[in-house]
Amino acid sequence: MTKVLIGPAYPLRGGIADFNHALALAYHKQNHKSKIYTFSLQYPGFLFPGKTQFAESEKPQNLDIAVTINSLNPLNWFLVAQKIIKEKPEYIIIQYWTPFMAPCFGTIARRIKKRTGAKIIGIMHNVIPHESIPMERLLTKYFVKSCDGFITMSESVLSDLNQFTDNPNRKNSPHPIYDIFGDKVSKPDAIKHLNLSTNYKYILFFGIIRRYKGLDLLLNALANEKLKNHKLKLIVAGEFYEDRSYYDKIIDRLNLK
Numbered sequence: 001m002t003k004v005l006i007g008p009a010y011p012l013r014g015g016i017a018d019f020n021h022a023l024a025l026a027y028h029k030q031n032h033k034s035k036i037y038t039f040s041l042q043y044p045g046f047l048f049p050g051k052t053q054f055a056e057s058e059k060p061q062n063l064d065i066a067v068t069i070n071s072l073n074p075l076n077w078f079l080v081a082q083k084i085i086k087e088k089p090e091y092i093i094i095q096y097w098t099p100f101m102a103p104c105f106g107t108i109a110r111r112i113k114k115r116t117g118a119k120i121i122g123i124m125h126n127v128i129p130h131e132s133i134p135m136e137r138l139l140t141k142y143f144v145k146s147c148d149g150f151i152t153m154s155e156s157v158l159s160d161l162n163q164f165t166d167n168p169n170r171k172n173s174p175h176p177i178y179d180i181f182g183d184k185v186s187k188p189d190a191i192k193h194l195n196l197s198t199n200y201k202y203i204l205f206f207g208i209i210r211r212y213k214g215l216d217l218l219l220n221a222l223a224n225e226k227l228k229n230h231k232l233k234l235i236v237a238g239e240f241y242e243d244r245s246y247y248d249k250i251i252d253r254l255n256l257k
Helices: 015-029 074-086 099-115 136-144 155-163 187-193 215-222 245-253
Strands: 003-006 034-041 065-070 091-096 119-124 149-152 170-172 201-206 232-237
Touching: 003 015, 015 034, 015 091, 034 074, 065 074, 074 099, 091 099, 099 119, 099 136, 149 155, 155 170, 201 215, 215 232, 215 245
Parallel strands: 003 034, 003 091, 034 065, 091 119, 119 149, 149 170, 201 232
Antiparallel strands: none
């Protein structure tokens, strides 16, 4: 029986797409059949703050990915549910991170539950969103009520679930370490490859840059007197999803250039 995963995946990019790929590959390595249903339309362009929603890399091997979900089209949700029902899934795993997806995911889940005995498991990356949207609590409750159980990856998110459900079928399991980005290299080899000086220790801030990620807190921490005599450099490696000048002003004010 197929394990069906719902959420971002290739050709989309991002951390949750990587998570779905890693989960599907883990099933593949254990000789379990899985299929990812991902978006043909995830966000309308005007709502997406980055340069592109799409990956530049090749499609991950050994993955069965159906690019079919339109997050804005209710008719599409019923059609996707019907396709999943035909898979005769053992259970459905839905990646949840924003209330924006609650109507789509909650409707697909309810339709599947009416027609099959498959259990719906929500992997809750967030329960309360980092950035507020209108009616977020009602939307999240709609999705949560469609699930038979939950997996969280932090105790705080596990606790947040209490605001929406008393369902006891929940487990916290810390975020796994990815093994999908290639082999490890030694620190000397990495420093040489990146053409960095061996005279410094490096701190890496990696990923998209939005206010809730805390880059401003890290910059302020680097100005602490206790760190002034340490040879430290910060590498910010990621795309700005907001105005970079906010951070440049902090760097200038704290003399961190």
